[in-house]
Structure formats: structure tokens, C-alpha cells
């Protein structure tokens with residue numbers, strides 16, 4: 001692929017290699033330590049909580065998600081059957097942003113989960129089918145589907161969220177239109193089939209930590225960044 005084709009497709013001058021992505025991950029891991037995602041409140045039902053949390057966290061701060069999940073748990077509604085049967089689900093999750101819209105999304109997800117036969121049956125789906133079915137549900141886009149596939153079903157998926165685009169654009173691995181699938185496929189193709197779900201799990205969590213702690217939307221803190229030595233943005237800005 002020529003550099004012009006790379007630019008129009010969103011790629012920067014050079015594709016990231018597996019070794020470069022592992023180095024990127026390792027330096028963030030050294031800076032921030034283990035991230036321990038997904039943050040679970042109820043160890044009795046962790047995987048279902050991930051499904052619910054992935055929907056509740058859309059466009060909402062995580063602290064509000066924790067309040068909504070606590071309300072669901074206290075009401076005994078942290079199961080798909082209980083959520084479908086509840087007569088006022090929006091009231092239970094009202095702290096998690098647009099609660100009526102999210103209640104509809106949760107019901108859609110719970111209906112699919114029950115009709116599909118729960119975790120034991122859904123686990124037998126291949127990753128492409130799993131993500132396609134999730135994306136066919138009301139209000140579940142590629143990012144939420146990949147988060148669920150990664151954290152609830154241990155599937156190796158790169159979450160190409162806005163944080164990833166921001167950091168990888170500055171780092172020099174992405175230019176042009178922010179096309180979710182192109183970035184996901186680029187990173188996954190570079191890493192190859194040997195990359196584990198655990199690696200992707202930590203990579204996404206580290207990218208989120210880095211976006212919040214150093215690579216801010218405005219005024220990135222390049223002077224204290226673990227990636228500065230190889231980041232195009234920092235190189236272009238000159239010595240801190």
C-alpha cells in the first residue's frame with residue numbers, strides 16, 4: 001500500500017508492527033501498572049454485570065454507572081429475567097444518563113441474552129457472529145459490541161474508541177477519517193492471531209488510563225509521558 005493510500009484509508013506513513021504495539025503496551029503498563037478491568041461490583045454475577053455496564057457507560061461517567069448498578073443489585077434486578085420483568089427499569093438506572101433510552105437498550109440486550117440461551121450457548125458463537133448479533137441489537141454499536149466481546153466473552157478485540165483514535169493519531173499510527181472498523185482491523189492484523197484477549201483487555205484499559213492521565217484532549221502532558229520518545233506529536237513539538 002502506498003503512503004497516499006495509507007493516508008486516505010486512515011493509516012499514517014507506516015503500519016504499526018506487532019513489536020511496536022507490544023512496546024507501546026509495555027511502556028504504558030510500566031507507567032500505570034495493572035488496570036484490573038472490568039471493575040466489578042458483584043462478584044456473584046460478574047459477566048452479566050459487564051454486559052449491563054457496557055451499555056450503561058455509553059456517554060456517561062463511570063461513577064454514575066456504579067450508582068445505577070448498585071441500584072439494580074439492591075432491587076434484586078441484576079439478572080436478565082428480573083430486568084425484563086421490572087415495571088420501571090428507567091427509574092432504577094436514572095443516574096446513568098438518558099435512562100429511558102438505556103432501559104430500552106438493556107431490555108433488548110436481555111431479550112437476546114435469554115433467547116440465545118445465556119452464557120453457555122452464546123460462548124459457542126464464533127467472534128464474528130457474536131459481534132454481528134450484538135451490533136444488531138437496539139443501541140449497541142461496534143464499540144459496545146467489542147467491549148462486551150472482549151470483557152464478557154474473552155474474545156481478542158481491539159476497542160477503537162475515541163481515546164484510541166486520539167492517542168494513535170498523535171503517536172503517528174493514524175491519520176484521516178476516524179473509521180472504527182479500519183482501526184480495529186489494522187491493530188488486530190498487526191498483532192496477528194497469537195495476541196490474547198488478556199493483552200487486548202489490558203491494552204484498552206491502559207489507553208483509557210493514558211487518555212485521562214496524560215494524553216488529554218487539550219494540552220497533552222507530553223513532558224511526563226511514557227510514550228514521548230517515540231510519539232510524533234511530541235517530536236514535532238520539540239523538547240518539553
Ligand code: SF4
Pocket residue numbers: 167170171214215216220221222223225226227228231232233234
Ligand atoms: S507524548 Fe504527548 S501526544 Fe504523545 S502520547 Fe504522550 S501525551 Fe500524548
